Amino acid sequence: MGSQGIHNFLPPEIKRFKIKKELLKKYKCKIEERENSKGCVTTVYICQYDDCNKEFTRTWSILDHVRMHEGEKPYQCPFCSRQYTQKGNLDKHMLLHQKPEVEARRSHQCLHCAKWYTEKYNLKTHIRKFHPEEYKQKYGVYKKRQS
Numbered sequence: 001m002g003s004q005g006i007h008n009f010l011p012p013e014i015k016r017f018k019i020k021k022e023l024l025k026k027y028k029c030k031i032e033e034r035e036n037s038k039g040c041v042t043t044v045y046i047c048q049y050d051d052c053n054k055e056f057t058r059t060w061s062i063l064d065h066v067r068m069h070e071g072e073k074p075y076q077c078p079f080c081s082r083q084y085t086q087k088g089n090l091d092k093h094m095l096l097h098q099k100p101e102v103e104a105r106r107s108h109q110c111l112h113c114a115k116w117y118t119e120k121y122n123l124k125t126h127i128r129k130f131h132p133e134e135y136k137q138k139y140g141v142y143k144k145r146q147s
């Protein structure tokens, strides 16, 4: 690795391991100790936000990273309120909301992932399958008979 010098840039609050851990508790982050091939134990920090699961070996990088999840996402989609840290990502996402001409007949859009459907029924099926939580909120739970 050879980047010992980087430690000089650590903010004082995360210089000590204990405090580092305390800090990380505020965020969704898993700390794991792993043994590498040389038998050294390294601490791995795993981001637990959504389906991120990115791994970091340095506290400062995971902290930086999770703050990104928590922190400012200045770019918000006006259609479905998704938020993005980078404008490029929002732009890309926004394309999904534009009805493709070929598919102009499609008039039902999933607000959770911006897919278009011709039939409301298909959209409903899609939401049930891919966004069960949202489905529950919108359409209520499937009624299961309870004895």
Ligand SMILES: [Zn+2]
Residues within 6 Å of the ligand: 047, 048, 049, 052, 053, 054, 065, 066, 069
């Ligand atoms: Zn993450």
Ligand SMILES: [Zn+2]
Residues within 6 Å of the ligand: 077, 078, 079, 080, 081, 082, 093, 094, 097, 114
């Ligand atoms: Zn959107």
Ligand SMILES: [Zn+2]
Residues within 6 Å of the ligand: 110, 111, 112, 113, 114, 115, 126, 127, 130, 131
């Ligand atoms: Zn969807």
